[in-house]
Amino acid sequence: MKKQKWSLLSTAFTILVLANSSFAQTAKKKNIPVKKSISTVASAADILAGKALIQKSDCVACHKTDVKLVGPGFLQVAKKYPATEDNYTSLAYKIISGGTGVWGQVPMSAHSALSQLDAKKMVKYILSLK
Numbered sequence: 001m002k003k004q005k006w007s008l009l010s011t012a013f014t015i016l017v018l019a020n021s022s023f024a025q026t027a028k029k030k031n032i033p034v035k036k037s038i039s040t041v042a043s044a045a046d047i048l049a050g051k052a053l054i055q056k057s058d059c060v061a062c063h064k065t066d067v068k069l070v071g072p073g074f075l076q077v078a079k080k081y082p083a084t085e086d087n088y089t090s091l092a093y094k095i096i097s098g099g100t101g102v103w104g105q106v107p108m109s110a111h112s113a114l115s116q117l118d119a120k121k122m123v124k125y126i127l128s129l130k
């Protein structure tokens with residue numbers, strides 16, 4: 001009888017611990033998207049700086065905002081890629097190193113003098129257009 005009581009108690013305890021840890025996990029999971037969206041949202045200052053950088057650079061020789069020129073229109077690019085940290089990073093890398101094959105066979109020239117930080121601001125502006 002005593003033994004049974006103990007096992008009941010320990011079962012209840014286990015359930016409590018499990019329930020508690022799964023609650024903690026859910027809370028953690030809920031926190032992740034919140035954190036992500038904070039780091040993902042481009043600040044207005046970055047977007048404005050990116051716009052100015054693009055206007056000063058050679059981008060406009062090949063890109064217009066709304067229609068395809070040599071490269072895709074920036075609006076088309078914005079529609080293709082959600083504004084996430086990952087896309088800021090990978091597109092910034094693509095602008096710096098140049099490349100081809102995503103929008104056709106015409107290559108984008110490399111911009112090796114550009115810093116990753118400035119290239120990222122340009123991308124933040126582009127992906128804010130949609």
Ligand code: HEC
Binds near residue numbers: 058062077094126
């Ligand atoms: C010589 C012409 C040219 C110049 C200059 C140029 N681009 Fe491009 N850009 C292209 C072409 C062509 C593509 C499509 C490449 C492909 O299909 O992978 C492209 C693609 C892109 C993309 C989308 C990349 C992808 O993988 O989807 C972004 C973003 C971009 N350009 C931004 C810029 C910015 C910012 C500048 C100025 C620093 C710039 N481009 C200058 C021709 C150019």
